[in-house]
Amino acid sequence: MTLKLDDRDLKILAALSKEGRLSKAELAKRVNLSPTPLWERLKRLEKHGIISGYRAEISLKQVAPHIEVFVTVELEDHRSESFQQFERMVDQHDEIVACWAIGGGLDYILNIITRDIDSYQRLIDTLLAGKTGLARYYTYVVTKPVKSRAQLPLHSLLQDDPVSNPASNR
The missing domain is CATH 3.30.70.920 (Lrp/AsnC effector binding domain/regulation of amino acid metabolism (RAM) domain)
Structure with a gap:
């Protein structure tokens, strides 16, 4: 069964995919939650395998x-x-x-x-x-990297047809 994600879940995932070292307090502030509900959401996302790990990007x-x-x-x-x-x-x-x-x-x-x-x-x-x-x-x-590890297009993936309706991505 697929876990239903709401806008807060998507904000949490977007923030972590961009900055995996955010403190829980800072992450809670960015997604407008108190620390306890944020912690519960993180545990739920991890339990369902949506968050599969945390890594450092190394140059x-x-x-x-x-x-x-x-x-x-x-x-x-x-x-x-x-x-x-x-x-x-x-x-x-x-x-x-x-x-x-x-x-x-x-x-x-x-x-x-x-x-x-x-x-x-x-x-x-x-x-x-x-x-x-x-x-x-x-x-x-590879002669030079052009784009790598861009922020995941979570909102676009969850829309019906993000390519034919790019204005809805905003």
């Missing part, structure tokens, strides 16, 4: 040299066991920071962050040598 360029790569993947065959095997392998490599199963002509998109192109190629070689079922892959090196 990798300030920490270490790295490259970010997107890789599209096609598997050799499309049996259930092949998908499961590939997904287990993905989970074993920390450099693969995200993986999406997709429809269409390809099977997966991987987001890989690693030290340099050589370490990326070693990872790919490991995947090809292992029993991963990887048939083909295409590499796309």
Whole structure:
């Protein structure tokens, strides 16, 4: 059963998706609630899995040299066991920071962050040598980030047709 969200819930989620370190007192003030009702709403949102975690956004360029790569993947065959095997392998490599199963002509998109192109190629070689079922892959090196981790479009997602009626997004 899906939890029904009201405007206060959406304000809480929007504020936290933008600033996850807000104190509960500050968050309560921003959404016009006292701390106790805010705390109850947060616990309810967490219990229903709507808030799945809190994280820090880290500027990798300030920490270490790295490259970010997107890789599209096609598997050799499309049996259930092949998908499961590939997904287990993905989970074993920390450099693969995200993986999406997709429809269409390809099977997966991987987001890989690693030290340099050589370490990326070693990872790919490991995947090809292992029993991963990887048939083909295409590499796309990120040259510069343009937009990332934008505030979630919660209100737009909950409207009937936000694209055809953009004035209703305000």
